[in-house]
Amino acid sequence: MARKQASGLIRVHLLTGRVQTSPAEFPQASPPLPPATLKESIRWSGVFEQWLFAVTVDQTSAGQSATLRSWVVKTGEELPARPLLTGRRLQVMAGLGERHLFVREALPSPADANRTPVRWHIWGLERGDVVGRVPYEPGCLPGAVVGNRVLFVKTEPFGGKLDGPVVQPRVLRAVELTTGRVAWERPIEGKPTAPPTP
């Protein structure tokens, strides 16, 4: 299959349903970036409302330390930094819409005697504080926070033939932010993927 690429802009009148097309419009300016001096330690950066946020992870004597830094986009003024989490091999992910940050430690080795349950520490960028701490489960990717629930996508093992289209089954899981309890689960569309190499 030859490589193909196309893009465009479609405008639909919401009352009449009339469709107009035009060439794709690309953003004129690239989003602002954090200062280059932090480049080495930045794990995530993004713009939310009028602030630019960046999460930096630095090595400390206790392991790693994740810090949330922020700037006012218009003026470039740096606001006070907030420590997010300290631990070993920190993982940082942004939720869909980039309104929340999910930070956790990596899973400990099975041989580690002092294994403690790993939790996602969920930070809301709107207020800059923790909105919940929920258990981490391998295979679950953070989705979004809605109300007092956080939605995860859990990928399930696929079955069936390997010589046909392979679809990775996925389950939507809602977890209560306050208790970490699974509220409900629903299967959603799977993710088509290439079959593994023989």
Place this chain on the structure above:
Amino acid sequence: MTRLRGVLVLPVLAFALATTPILRANVPLPSGLADPAGRTGFFTMVRGHVEAIDLTTGDTLWASDKAHRPLVVVADRLYALGKAGDTVHVVGLDLLARGDVVLKTDALPLPGWSALRDEPGQSFRWQARVVPDHLEIHWEARAGTPAGRRRRRNARRWPGSRRRA
């Protein structure tokens, strides 16, 4: 009665559209989105149809085979991409009438090789937003060699390079 309700709803919808410069209140969710109140989520399910799910209980409120990809919620309507055969439309679903189709556009002028459902090596991505009276869909379609086929082709080209111990 249905016609009367439509006559009453249209001015309300027009007012909502005219006073909403850009709707960013729809919360993006995995394979879907939530309404601005965060009570109902609209998801593409296993069969490729759209279901409205109560985000508190996880129960299905209604389902529609006419819609495949939720785009945006405006007032009491969900706008979604729908697929009929090889053509793609925008459909408007009435949230007060359990997802009845109240709007269906002509086929969108998309390339024949693009598909709503991502296949290996193929993607269709979009961003939808509402400007007064209009829904704007920025789309990008790509197709290429699926990763698995590429790996197998490379393995044939350089035998032994991918051999496992």
